Amino acid sequence: MNDTIKKKCLMCNEEFSVSRDHLWKFLCPTHTQEFYIPLRRNHSFQSALHLIELAILLDxxxxxxxxxMGKPREEPKVSEGFRSVVGTAEWQKLKETAAV
Ligand SMILES: [Zn+2]
Structure with a gap:
């Protein structure tokens, strides 16, 4: 049974196969490992997704x-600056621009 579909990685645009139980995946295996998994240690799925989208939008x-990832010992405050952007009007504008 070949129960996979093709998706494109948000970061590198590479196609990758994802099984139907993992449709939430939006990054290729490499980038999932490199970015998504570390982010998920401290963030919900939604905020990990938002942070990754934001980083992509901001290039x-x-x-x-x-x-x-660089500073595992300073965890508590690392995301403050980032969080302050997510959800703001500026963030909405970025998302709308990207959706075109
Ligand atoms: Zn990728």
């Missing part, structure tokens, strides 16, 4: 890496 994926 600053390295920022994600720095913020969430």
């Amino acid at each position: 600053d994926i390295e920022m994600l890496r720095d913020r969430f």
Whole structure:
């Protein structure tokens, strides 16, 4: 039984196969491992998705890496700056722009 579908990674645009029980995946296996999994340690699915979308919109994926992966010992406050952007009018505008 080949119960997989093709999706495109939000980050690198590579096609990848995802099984039907994992339709929530929006990154290829490499980027899931590299970004999504570390983010999920401290964030809900929705906010991990938002943070990744934001980094893509801002064309600053390295920022994600720095913020969430470079400094495991300073966890409590690392996401404050980021959080302050998500949900704002500016954020909405970015999302609308990206949806076109
Ligand atoms: Zn990817």
